[in-house]
Amino acid sequence: MSRDKRLTFKKRLHIIKHQMRGKKMAPAFNAFHTFLFSPDETTHNGSHVRGADDLKRTMNTVIMSLIPILIFSMFNTGYQHFAAIDAAAGVSRELSLFGNFFTAENFWLGLILILPILIVSYGVGLLIEFIFAVIKGHEVEEGYLVTGMLVPLIVPVDTPLWMLAVAIVFGVVIGKEVFGGTGMNILNPALTIRAFLFFAYPTWMSGDKVWVHQAMERTGTADAISGETILGYLAQNNSVEGVYSISDMFFGFIPGSIGETSAFLCLLGGLFLVFSKIASWRIMVSAVIGSLVMGLIFNGVADAGIISESSNFYGLMSFDFWKHLIVGGLAFGIVFMATDPVTGSQTNRGKWIYGFLIGFLSVMIRVFNPAYPEGVFLAILLMNVFAPTIDHYVIRGNVRRRMKRMKQARIYAPTAAAEELEAETV
Amino acid sequence: MALLSKKDTNLILDPLADNNPITIQVLGICSALAITAELKASVVMAISVLFVLGVGNVVISLMRNMIPNKIRIIVQLIVVATLVIIVDQVLKAFAYELSKTLSVFVGLIITNCIIMGRFEAFALGNGPWKAFLDGIGNSLGYGVILIIVGFFRELLGSGTLFGFKVLGDPVAKTGLYASGYENNGFMIIPPAALIVVGIIIWFQRSKNRALIEEN
Numbered sequence: 001m002s003r004d005k006r007l008t009f010k011k012r013l014h015i016i017k018h019q020m021r022g023k024k025m026a027p028a029f030n031a032f033h034t035f036l037f038s039p040d041e042t043t044h045n046g047s048h049v050r051g052a053d054d055l056k057r058t059m060n061t062v063i064m065s066l067i068p069i070l071i072f073s074m075f076n077t078g079y080q081h082f083a084a085i086d087a088a089a090g091v092s093r094e095l096s097l098f099g100n101f102f103t104a105e106n107f108w109l110g111l112i113l114i115l116p117i118l119i120v121s122y123g124v125g126l127l128i129e130f131i132f133a134v135i136k137g138h139e140v141e142e143g144y145l146v147t148g149m150l151v152p153l154i155v156p157v158d159t160p161l162w163m164l165a166v167a168i169v170f171g172v173v174i175g176k177e178v179f180g181g182t183g184m185n186i187l188n189p190a191l192t193i194r195a196f197l198f199f200a201y202p203t204w205m206s207g208d209k210v211w212v213h214q215a216m217e218r219t220g221t222a223d224a225i226s227g228e229t230i231l232g233y234l235a236q237n238n239s240v241e242g243v244y245s246i247s248d249m250f251f252g253f254i255p256g257s258i259g260e261t262s263a264f265l266c267l268l269g270g271l272f273l274v275f276s277k278i279a280s281w282r283i284m285v286s287a288v289i290g291s292l293v294m295g296l297i298f299n300g301v302a303d304a305g306i307i308s309e310s311s312n313f314y315g316l317m318s319f320d321f322w323k324h325l326i327v328g329g330l331a332f333g334i335v336f337m338a339t340d341p342v343t344g345s346q347t348n349r350g351k352w353i354y355g356f357l358i359g360f361l362s363v364m365i366r367v368f369n370p371a372y373p374e375g376v377f378l379a380i381l382l383m384n385v386f387a388p389t390i391d392h393y394v395i396r397g398n399v400r401r402r403m404k405r406m407k408q409a410r411i412y413a414p415t416a417a418a419e420e421l422e423a424e425t426v
Numbered sequence: 427m428a429l430l431s432k433k434d435t436n437l438i439l440d441p442l443a444d445n446n447p448i449t450i451q452v453l454g455i456c457s458a459l460a461i462t463a464e465l466k467a468s469v470v471m472a473i474s475v476l477f478v479l480g481v482g483n484v485v486i487s488l489m490r491n492m493i494p495n496k497i498r499i500i501v502q503l504i505v506v507a508t509l510v511i512i513v514d515q516v517l518k519a520f521a522y523e524l525s526k527t528l529s530v531f532v533g534l535i536i537t538n539c540i541i542m543g544r545f546e547a548f549a550l551g552n553g554p555w556k557a558f559l560d561g562i563g564n565s566l567g568y569g570v571i572l573i574i575v576g577f578f579r580e581l582l583g584s585g586t587l588f589g590f591k592v593l594g595d596p597v598a599k600t601g602l603y604a605s606g607y608e609n610n611g612f613m614i615i616p617p618a619a620l621i622v623v624g625i626i627i628w629f630q631r632s633k634n635r636a637l638i639e640e641n
Binding site for chain 1: 611621624628
């Protein structure tokens with residue numbers, strides 16, 4: 001009985017859709033319709049191979065790989081807040097997974113802080129997509145589904161919601177719609193939003209007070225708590241020995257932007273994306289190599305004694321090269337941002353260059369940026385801009401190589417064939 | 427009798443909208459990006475260019491039959507440099523603080539493409555009255571964009587207009603700031619001007635589709 005009812009609801013939607021065809025609000029309704037059901041339109045002529053991995057499926061796969069990170073980040077947001085309060089009160093706290101990490105208290109605090117950010121992100125972003133679709137008279141594209149999920153994961157937890165909304169309007173309109181919408185953008189929209197927030201409201205986006213809930217508003221009171229990230233410690237030449245262990249960094253029990261802390265979950269998400277063939281493993285691998293190379297160079301500089309220990313850069317330069325991968329947003333950026341198929345390089349050789357430079361520049365900016373000890377989003381945005389150039393030269397190089405081969409073939413092939421013919425006749 | 431004939435009116439009105447030096451011809455972008463963080467600087471810059479281009483166009487137009495073709499650029503440069511030095515000295519004498527804000531960009535009026543462009547394209551081929559109107563029109567078109575950009579950048583970036591705190595005091599948290607509003611630091615840096623100019627171009631072209639080029 002209920003089944004029949006659902007069918008009729010679906011059927012009714014189909015019918016409304018046909019009635020709305022050509023009307024102004026049709027794209028908005030169609031988007032709602034395809035969100036619930038798959039469209040009833042099929043192509044009627046010609047022969048085609050149908051792939052199941054359309055845009056909607058691709059976007060959903062990425063979102064699936066982000067869900068564990070979102071849930072983990074809710075626990076971590078709560079944990080970091082309570083841990084900071086304990087630390088301020090002088091209570092030492094041992095991390096135990098089920099003792100004080102995966103607790104309802106942590107999750108609840110994380111949920112009530114992160115859910116509004118998620119709702120604002122999707123609400124504002126999709127509203128703009130709908131408005132543009134109606135104005136331009138084309139279908140609403142699924143492009144914002146992933147962006148809307150990424151944005152809450154790359155901002156500090158106490159970001160005011162109106163700032164987020166302003167940044168999303170800017171990022172979606174200037175970063176994407178002016179270029180022609182989904183698939184036409186030069187810059188990754190999520191990172192455009194992040195960069196806008198960073199340059200527009202630096203007090204909310206950097207420093208040692210924004211990464212843990214309430215660290216900002218408690219500043220100067222008796223209940224002041226610290227919200228410093230590991231990179232922040234290092235930028236001030238403070239050691240993190242004894243504060244955070246390597247497993248803390250790897251599994252992500254550290255302060256930072258909401259979803260960037262767990263390198264482990266980024267690794268899992270990355271593997272999932274590689275095996276479902278959504279993201280490019282070439283970009284991920286080369287970005288890891290790039291960051292390791294840059295880290296090794298800095299380690300070498302620090303070990304050789306070229307810079308003194310009192311130098312501003314010593315803390316970050318002497319930081320073990322491989323640890324750069326498990327702190328800050330590098331792992332998250334490599335897996336979910338650099339591999340964006342629209343803004344990244346398209347050619348295989350280009351992907352190697354593109355990924356390598358992302359890793360290389362991320363660590364370089366991280367060490368040398370005096371205002372903010374992190375550079376992943378800047379490095380990826382910069383390489384987004386250069387991706388078409390890289391592709392252009394890769395393709396040009398390929399064409400030249402083939403031209404050369406063709407020219408050589410024209411000279412030798414007849415001779416070789418003639419020799420064979422001669423050998424046979426003899 | 428109207429003060430200006432229809433043709434003369436167009437000389438002034440055309441550059442204000444459909445032939446705007448900044449948004450249509452994309453000239454003079456450098457100063458538009460650099461000095462529009464404050465409305466006051468924008469207005470002073472607009473007036474300076476109005477003076478330089480208005481007077482310069484007349485001078486060039488009067489000399490147009492005497493200037494040997496081969497050295498006309500140098501002659502134009504000397505005229506514009508003289509006028510700019512006058513502007514610079516006046517600013518230094520009467521508005522020293524402002525001239526420090528504008529710093530090198532007053533001097534750089536010399537290299538503003540709009541000025542050389544109007545000398546070359548109009549003043550060399552038309553009489554002084556027309557050249558004067560053309561100069562006024564183009565510098566008004568330039569100034570209008572500068573003032574629009576300056577308005578938004580100062581309002582959103584500093585919360586002030588001409589230095590008056592129109593949105594309340596950000597330090598004492600009054601007015602809009604009491605409800606958590608904060609100044610947008612992005613609007614202070616020059617890239618924001620590029621985006622604001624881009625939005626104006628976008629708006630103008632969506633209003634007047636004839637401006638969109640075929641490709």
